[in-house]
Amino acid sequence: MKKPSIKFKKTSKSKKEVTKGFDQSKWIRGFTIAAVAIWIFYAFIVDLLPYVVADFFQKWLPATTVNESLVWVICALGLNIVVGYAGLLDLGFVAFWAIGGYCAGWFMSDFFHQVNIHIGSMAPAEQPGIHLSFWAVLFIGALICAAFGVIIGAPTLRLKSDYLALVTLGFGEIIPQIFFNGENIGGFNLSNGSKGISPVDNIGLFGKKLGPFDLDWKYLIFVSLAALMVFISLRIRGGRLGRAWLAIREDELAASMMGVPLMKSKLAAYAVGAFSGGIGGVAFATHVNGVFADRFSFAISIILLAMVVLGGMGNVWGVIVGALSISWVNSTGLPAFGETVNSALGTNINFPSYNFLLFGGILVFMMLYKREGLLPESRLKQILHEADDTTSNIGGH
Amino acid sequence: MGNTSARFSARLLIERASASIIIGLVFFWLAVNLVKSPSQFFQASVIGISNGVLYALIALGYTLVYGIIELINFAHGDLFMLGGLFAATFISVWFGQETPSTTGYGVFFLCLIAVMGFCATINVAIERFAYRRLRRAPKLAPLITAVGVSFIIQFIGIRWNGSGPRTWNSVLPAGEFVISGVHIPYTTIISFAVTIPLLVLMTFIVTKTRRGKAMRATAQDADAARLMGIDVNKTIAFTFALGGALAGAAGLLFQQTRGVTNYNLGYQLGLIAFTSAVLGGIGNLSGAVLGAILIGLVQGLNDGLPIGLGQQWSQTVVFTILILLMVFRPTGLLGKPMVEKV
Numbered sequence: 096m097k098k099p100s101i102k103f104k105k106t107s108k109s110k111k112e113v114t115k116g117f118d119q120s121k122w123i124r125g126f127t128i129a130a131v132a133i134w135i136f137y138a139f140i141v142d143l144l145p146y147v148v149a150d151f152f153q154k155w156l157p158a159t160t161v162n163e164s165l166v167w168v169i170c171a172l173g174l175n176i177v178v179g180y181a182g183l184l185d186l187g188f189v190a191f192w193a194i195g196g197y198c199a200g201w202f203m204s205d206f207f208h209q210v211n212i213h214i215g216s217m218a219p220a221e222q223p224g225i226h227l228s229f230w231a232v233l234f235i236g237a238l239i240c241a242a243f244g245v246i247i248g249a250p251t252l253r254l255k256s257d258y259l260a261l262v263t264l265g266f267g268e269i270i271p272q273i274f275f276n277g278e279n280i281g282g283f284n285l286s287n288g289s290k291g292i293s294p295v296d297n298i299g300l301f302g303k304k305l306g307p308f309d310l311d312w313k314y315l316i317f318v319s320l321a322a323l324m325v326f327i328s329l330r331i332r333g334g335r336l337g338r339a340w341l342a343i344r345e346d347e348l349a350a351s352m353m354g355v356p357l358m359k360s361k362l363a364a365y366a367v368g369a370f371s372g373g374i375g376g377v378a379f380a381t382h383v384n385g386v387f388a389d390r391f392s393f394a395i396s397i398i399l400l401a402m403v404v405l406g407g408m409g410n411v412w413g414v415i416v417g418a419l420s421i422s423w424v425n426s427t428g429l430p431a432f433g434e435t436v437n438s439a440l441g442t443n444i445n446f447p448s449y450n451f452l453l454f455g456g457i458l459v460f461m462m463l464y465k466r467e468g469l470l471p472e473s474r475l476k477q478i479l480h481e482a483d484d485t486t487s488n489i490g491g492h
Numbered sequence: 493m494g495n496t497s498a499r500f501s502a503r504l505l506i507e508r509a510s511a512s513i514i515i516g517l518v519f520f521w522l523a524v525n526l527v528k529s530p531s532q533f534f535q536a537s538v539i540g541i542s543n544g545v546l547y548a549l550i551a552l553g554y555t556l557v558y559g560i561i562e563l564i565n566f567a568h569g570d571l572f573m574l575g576g577l578f579a580a581t582f583i584s585v586w587f588g589q590e591t592p593s594t595t596g597y598g599v600f601f602l603c604l605i606a607v608m609g610f611c612a613t614i615n616v617a618i619e620r621f622a623y624r625r626l627r628r629a630p631k632l633a634p635l636i637t638a639v640g641v642s643f644i645i646q647f648i649g650i651r652w653n654g655s656g657p658r659t660w661n662s663v664l665p666a667g668e669f670v671i672s673g674v675h676i677p678y679t680t681i682i683s684f685a686v687t688i689p690l691l692v693l694m695t696f697i698v699t700k701t702r703r704g705k706a707m708r709a710t711a712q713d714a715d716a717a718r719l720m721g722i723d724v725n726k727t728i729a730f731t732f733a734l735g736g737a738l739a740g741a742a743g744l745l746f747q748q749t750r751g752v753t754n755y756n757l758g759y760q761l762g763l764i765a766f767t768s769a770v771l772g773g774i775g776n777l778s779g780a781v782l783g784a785i786l787i788g789l790v791q792g793l794n795d796g797l798p799i800g801l802g803q804q805w806s807q808t809v810v811f812t813i814l815i816l817l818m819v820f821r822p823t824g825l826l827g828k829p830m831v832e833k834v
Contacts, residue, residue, distance in 0.1 A: 251819075253822065257563075260635060448650060451644070451647035458640025459622055459637050459640035462636050463637065
């Protein structure tokens with residue numbers, strides 16, 4: 096709460112102030128050191144450790160969990176742009192994840208066996224289907240998702256915030272259902288229906304083939320993608336577009352009066368958010384070596400939202416912490432904890448079934464007691480508690 | 493100035509034209525089906541309308557709550573699911589009634605009262621402990637809370653019912669009668685017999701009683717209502733109780749007429765019911781009923797007609813309606829256009 100007005104004046108004038116909150120060189124150095132340290136640990140050190148320690152890591156933090164968490168981080172950062180920066184509640188983010196995943200399925204496998212297209216792929220040339228390089232698919236998936244973000248956003252931006260949430264939710268239901276029923280759309284097999292598309296091609300990196308079990312090298316790719324999303328998030332936030340988003344989040348009407356183009360800014364938020372959803376989707380498809388329609392459930396959208404809310408809406412580092420911790424709990428922490436408790440006490444409690452309670456509880460608890468998240472963004476904290484000072488507006492218009 | 497108005501009217505024209513085309517296509521689809529197989533058409537309509545009255549009970553809960561505190565109560569559908577579980581436990585486990593009999597009917601009516609009370613209590617408790625504290629917070633906060641509450645209730649559903657669907661025997665008679673080739677099950681008649689008095693009762697409460705007057709006043713302007721001596725908190729709690737009771741009744745009817753309970757039913761039906769409420773114009777009570785019957789009809793026709801997308805696209809059809817509605821008529825069929833208050 097220290098003198099926000101002075102800060103604001105400066106923001107509009109000098110670039111220094113804009114970048115002050117996150118010294119560019121500093122975070123890149125820190126991020127790289129942490130990322131490389133983890134890589135060295137999993138690629139080299141963990142095999143040298145005594146059996147007990149290695150076993151501990153295998154149980155509580157296997158390399159595959161680390162990689163999966165990074166995919167969640169990428170998607171959560173995308174959702175953070177929509178929810179945290181622009182203040183638009185998106186309950187259907189799973190749609191972008193699904194579209195990204197199916198881009199990998201379409202362009203990196205022998206699914207379209209009618210044709211035989213090979214561009215920069217590691218797959219053998221005689222294999223039918225469309226085989227593009229992983230990097231090209233990443234780009235294509237992200238662009239297709241961004242286009243879908245605009246398509247979804249365009250008709251709904253006239254709506255009030257709570258309607259918007261429902262419409263995005265509707266898209267989040269429709270798109271997975273299209274993939275699920277997509278075995279025969281007018282005679283065309285779009286998605287292989289509930290069987291899914293598997294396997295997808297290996298990633299080619301410096302002439303190496305990265306299959307589903309080359310976790311260390313894929314970790315490097317995923318962590319760089321996450322770094323890219325962090326970079327994009329931080330850079331845009333400091334720029335004109337980011338400031339427009341924050342203004343819309345804080346007071347839409349005032350922002351439009353000050354000349355912020357509402358439609359353009361909101362569409363951009365959707366597009367950038369969806370872009371990262373596409374990257375996450377492609378990465379996840381290579382992680383699990385396929386796309387499966389029944390994985391894209393509403394729960395994913397809610398888990399992503401819980402990550403953003405837990406960490407602190409609008410704060411990139413908070414969202415990363417939220418995403419890492421929740422995805423760890425979901426994929427490894429809860430089952431491993433349950434196993435330990437059950438074997439110690441001789442009980443038979445199904446701990447993973449408690450995840451609904453956990454995520455619901457996180458959302459409710461955070462909203463009631465710590466709306467700004469664990470690592471709050473200072474600016475958002477002020478807004479979220481602004482109304483607490485007045486007692487007059489009880490209806491909450 | 494002239495430029496903007498020209499652009500505006502062009503947009504309006506495109507909107508009108510595409511809306512008319514969509515409506516025309518829907519009527520064409522209906523007409524083709526009617527000509528092709530009239531009995532199937534009416535059969536699908538009967539199923540659709542009997543679904544629709546169920547949706548109406550749930551949709552009213554959304555519309556009541558939205559009307560008074562402008563919150564989309566995400567957890568409302570799950571409350572309906574909980575009502576179904578309570579009804580199944582009450583009738584089949586506690587009272588051991590699994591076949592149609594006089595005792596069975598008695599227990600059914602006893603259960604109707606119990607389940608309405610049960611769901612009303614839970615809804616009031618949710619409002620008291622979760623939403624009330626957030627009434628002055630930015631809109632995002634109560635909405636996210638509602639999503640969280642929905643997940644917590646689904647967790648209770650998983651604990652209570654298991655992670656898959658469970659089937660139950662109904663105490664309602666299973667037969668049907670036939671009017672010129674259209675089969676009408678007795679359960680449909682019973683659904684109507686339960687729903688219509690409830691709707692009449694609710695309309696009476698909202699339009700004729702003091703409490704109803706207080707509700708309408710709070711919906712219009714909570715501050716002014718408070719200055720006039722209305723206990724706003726109590727009124728809002730009463731609204732939640734009313735919505736919860738209707739959801740409970742819907743849960744009982746669903747469980748008894750379909751014989752199925754599942755923890756995620758509330759999520760699916762809740763979204764359909766919400767779409768109905770929006771279709772009718774959210775905040776408008778008769779709109780919610782109209783919207784629910786229309787949605788039920790569309791869904792029934794889509795699932796049952798010879799030329800239709802079929803059941804696996806049911807959700808997609810409903811959400812497409814929701815999205816088209818948002819594009820062309822966000823205020824719904826009976827809603828009034830809203831002006832943003834500054």
